[in-house]
Amino acid sequence: MTKLARTMARDLGAAVGNTVRMCGLIDDLSDDDGHRRARLRDVTGEVRLFRGRSGSSDPIAAILAAVGLGSAVEAVGQVMAGGEAGPEAGFHLDVTALDVVGPAVGKLPVDRFSALSDRLDWRFVDLRRPRNRLIFEVQTTAEEAMRGYWHEHGFVELHTPKFRPTPNQSGIELFTVGYFDRAAYLAQSPQFSKQMAMAAGFDRIFEVGPAFRAQPDATSRHATEFTSIDVEMSWIESHEDVMAFEEGWLHRVIQAVADAHGADVKRLFGVDVVVPEVPFPRLTLAEAHEILAVAGHRVTGRKDGDLDPEGERIVAAAVAERTGHELVFLTEYPEWVRAFYHMRLEHDPSRDKSFDLLWKGLEITTGAQREHRYDRLVAQALAKGISMDLVGYYLDFFKFGCPPHGGFGLGLTRFLMSLLGVDDVREVTFLHRGPDRLQP
Amino acid sequence: MTKLARTMARDLGAAVGNTVRMCGLIDDLSDDDGHRRARLRDVTGEVRLFRGRSGSSDPIAAILAAVGLGSAVEAVGQVMAGGEAGPEAGFHLDVTALDVVGPAVGKLPVDRFSALSDRLDWRFVDLRRPRNRLIFEVQTTAEEAMRGYWHEHGFVELHTPKFRPTPNQSGIELFTVGYFDRAAYLAQSPQFSKQMAMAAGFDRIFEVGPAFRAQPDATSRHATEFTSIDVEMSWIESHEDVMAFEEGWLHRVIQAVADAHGADVKRLFGVDVVVPEVPFPRLTLAEAHEILAVAGHRVTGRKDGDLDPEGERIVAAAVAERTGHELVFLTEYPEWVRAFYHMRLEHDPSRDKSFDLLWKGLEITTGAQREHRYDRLVAQALAKGISMDLVGYYLDFFKFGCPPHGGFGLGLTRFLMSLLGVDDVREVTFLHRGPDRLQP
Numbered sequence: 114m115t116k117l118a119r120t121m122a123r124d125l126g127a128a129v130g131n132t133v134r135m136c137g138l139i140d141d142l143s144d145d146d147g148h149r150r151a152r153l154r155d156v157t158g159e160v161r162l163f164r165g166r167s168g169s170s171d172p173i174a175a176i177l178a179a180v181g182l183g184s185a186v187e188a189v190g191q192v193m194a195g196g197e198a199g200p201e202a203g204f205h206l207d208v209t210a211l212d213v214v215g216p217a218v219g220k221l222p223v224d225r226f227s228a229l230s231d232r233l234d235w236r237f238v239d240l241r242r243p244r245n246r247l248i249f250e251v252q253t254t255a256e257e258a259m260r261g262y263w264h265e266h267g268f269v270e271l272h273t274p275k276f277r278p279t280p281n282q283s284g285i286e287l288f289t290v291g292y293f294d295r296a297a298y299l300a301q302s303p304q305f306s307k308q309m310a311m312a313a314g315f316d317r318i319f320e321v322g323p324a325f326r327a328q329p330d331a332t333s334r335h336a337t338e339f340t341s342i343d344v345e346m347s348w349i350e351s352h353e354d355v356m357a358f359e360e361g362w363l364h365r366v367i368q369a370v371a372d373a374h375g376a377d378v379k380r381l382f383g384v385d386v387v388v389p390e391v392p393f394p395r396l397t398l399a400e401a402h403e404i405l406a407v408a409g410h411r412v413t414g415r416k417d418g419d420l421d422p423e424g425e426r427i428v429a430a431a432v433a434e435r436t437g438h439e440l441v442f443l444t445e446y447p448e449w450v451r452a453f454y455h456m457r458l459e460h461d462p463s464r465d466k467s468f469d470l471l472w473k474g475l476e477i478t479t480g481a482q483r484e485h486r487y488d489r490l491v492a493q494a495l496a497k498g499i500s501m502d503l504v505g506y507y508l509d510f511f512k513f514g515c516p517p518h519g520g521f522g523l524g525l526t527r528f529l530m531s532l533l534g535v536d537d538v539r540e541v542t543f544l545h546r547g548p549d550r551l552q553p
Numbered sequence: 554m555t556k557l558a559r560t561m562a563r564d565l566g567a568a569v570g571n572t573v574r575m576c577g578l579i580d581d582l583s584d585d586d587g588h589r590r591a592r593l594r595d596v597t598g599e600v601r602l603f604r605g606r607s608g609s610s611d612p613i614a615a616i617l618a619a620v621g622l623g624s625a626v627e628a629v630g631q632v633m634a635g636g637e638a639g640p641e642a643g644f645h646l647d648v649t650a651l652d653v654v655g656p657a658v659g660k661l662p663v664d665r666f667s668a669l670s671d672r673l674d675w676r677f678v679d680l681r682r683p684r685n686r687l688i689f690e691v692q693t694t695a696e697e698a699m700r701g702y703w704h705e706h707g708f709v710e711l712h713t714p715k716f717r718p719t720p721n722q723s724g725i726e727l728f729t730v731g732y733f734d735r736a737a738y739l740a741q742s743p744q745f746s747k748q749m750a751m752a753a754g755f756d757r758i759f760e761v762g763p764a765f766r767a768q769p770d771a772t773s774r775h776a777t778e779f780t781s782i783d784v785e786m787s788w789i790e791s792h793e794d795v796m797a798f799e800e801g802w803l804h805r806v807i808q809a810v811a812d813a814h815g816a817d818v819k820r821l822f823g824v825d826v827v828v829p830e831v832p833f834p835r836l837t838l839a840e841a842h843e844i845l846a847v848a849g850h851r852v853t854g855r856k857d858g859d860l861d862p863e864g865e866r867i868v869a870a871a872v873a874e875r876t877g878h879e880l881v882f883l884t885e886y887p888e889w890v891r892a893f894y895h896m897r898l899e900h901d902p903s904r905d906k907s908f909d910l911l912w913k914g915l916e917i918t919t920g921a922q923r924e925h926r927y928d929r930l931v932a933q934a935l936a937k938g939i940s941m942d943l944v945g946y947y948l949d950f951f952k953f954g955c956p957p958h959g960g961f962g963l964g965l966t967r968f969l970m971s972l973l974g975v976d977d978v979r980e981v982t983f984l985h986r987g988p989d990r991l992q993p
Contacts, residue, residue, distance in 0.1 A: 116790070136956065137754065138956070155754075155756065156755065156756045184954040185925075185955055185956040185957075214957055215925055215926075215956050215957070216954065217952070217954040218952050218953075219953075237749045237752040237953075238753075238953055240750075240755070241753055241754045246754070246755070249709045249710070252709075253704075253708075253709045253710040256710055257700065257704055260697065264693075264697055267596070269689045269690060270689070271983050272763065272780040272965070274763075274778050275765075275778060276765075276777065276778055278991035278992040279992075288730050289731050290728050290730050290739065291728065291729050292777075292991065293769065297991055299730070309677045309984075309993060310680075313676075313677040313678075313681055314577065314594065314596065314680075314681045315596065315686070315689070316595065322763065323712065325716075327732075327733070337716065337732075338714050338715060338716055340712040348559060348576045485625075485654075485655055486655075507993075509675075510993075512657070512658050513658075513659075513661055514579065514624040514625045514656065515655040516576065516577075516625040516655050517625075525712070543711050543712060543713060543714075543750075544713060544714045544749075545714075546716050551737055552718040553745075553749060
């Protein structure tokens, strides 16, 4: 006998009175006057299962009475609206067939009140909560919108290698891999590879992939592995072109999330998804420091002139108050704060053509125009004391014709943290990796 | 003065007689009656640059005469059609301003006749060839179509961690990473993570990301790092549902490539992009061995009953001759060939519910229905001698309610090899990684 097609919970409104087949996990059990009701959840919503015409020896009532919380079940029955079928609102199914295809054995090890570390130990149980499911629906919608915008603007998708032949210029926070009879290093970003694509004449590229940083401190904002979203584009006039691209792109992406999930985000995270107007406000780093001076904030833990996390929050709050914007570009960084390959400002070579983007005070992007002129690039590398052994092959990219270019990287989880108002990266990562966290 | 907007080569037909600004790399130099012509290529096509009204001391003519092959240039000039402007067909630009923004210093180190290893050493020069650029346009179109199909079918996008806490069950071909004071292992596939998403009630997920295999042999089909495209779906009845999904998905993807790039693939690779009808032919492994027996082929190098690469080609050729199909599913593998977590056939537990997909004789996919019943899964693991220490946390996924599910993995570069008729994986990878290849 052919099975009924599966009906999803979101389609029950049109199915009242019909017999349907539903599949999902049991995420709540309750008793109504001695009769068990089990709530079945699928990815679109929920339904209460009950047995309307049971006697004490009814086999379906017996299954329903015994089913464990969490079990994967398949149920056939007639759809009833809340009022007619039971004490709770929503839809109910008067079950005529019930198959526990994936039984839960024993009590679920965590619930939403458990400590974060316990919830991460049992992440697959934790992810069943609608709030956690929503994070990955938002992620999917956001990435789809990102890609739509890239495709419309002629970008090509690349996958660059995560095995690197040399340490990065600083050598810090680097993971080393045994690579046959030598060592390889895990890429901290696709920076060199995406610039190589510009030397290959690829014009505009994007990549979505993992990046690896051996950060020994477990903080709420850092992970040893995260998804980096990277853009590189040629034939720009300055970093302003990169910023203009990023703000147009983010406008589209946040609009898509607001349209598809705005109400759910408000309901489950208590946050409004505010679609930012373009252009975003821009502040030079000097202007940001003026704001901090007025606010009486002294930057701690940094000697390079950049902001500390608390400073970023104060600056972002001041911009939000002045302009209503949650996002702000910071520009004109001192060159000594930044990588050797950033292009310098023509009118002030002590500052470069780079920028950060803060969203609700959290840094989500660093970007820049790169230096594509071979002689200047070599001079900048030497001035920072960088060994030619480490960057020689990178410098080759600029010897045989390379257009002016720039780009940015955006951390996917930081984007989600800002969007959803979540202050811990571990909550918005499918499976977090940190110094003390490799499993599951 | 504001610059003219950039014009791309593909739009020149509508611009004849107009003054335009073009940006690209010089990929050919020629002389026409003593006057230099330089071919500028952008990602959409090409144009010849010449200086129509030059005297001997004309500065633009001098730049044109001196520009090195490969240089990145920006040119402004009047568009002329071939016949009126010069000896070659196509469009020409009578240049009025020429800026060599990224000069090539010295001779390009490789050309299309160079040995593969030299071309890989200078991959960014090699990638400038239109044939190589096309590979990544095809990749972009294919991935866009894949995602479109996933989105329509309710799939969520995940990024699973590449750091794994334990070796895989076999322990072979595994890369080890120094992870603070312990070891981590690089994921050979997202298998366990994507199955965990099913235990989380995620229903249908996909992932596009790197996979790592320490394969010591450099072959034309293997890489130490490749892009794995993974699908997992719940509430299936059998592996047939997975195969039906994959063939519908591939039909859409190959159709999209044929529509966007079919003519270019024919021109540059000499291959027809044939859109496969669904369903694809299916053969059991036993039937495949019958074909080999008739063909007189003896499988070498394998003792497990699976096919060797030559056997795969013979079977695929026989299917193509019988059915006209380039793609064929192989099914009903002996359980001892396959992973412990595959579900067994009800009517013959010595064979499992897995499949391979061959395209033009190359294996591009392995898929299966997974065993989701805890007791059977444990029994199958024990029967294969797998240590519970290594898979204990994986087995936990099945203790608290897990729906029936299955999925497949597809190797992106193998897909491109079959599609384009390229027999070396290094040609279709942006930057290949093998035992002897870590740079650039």
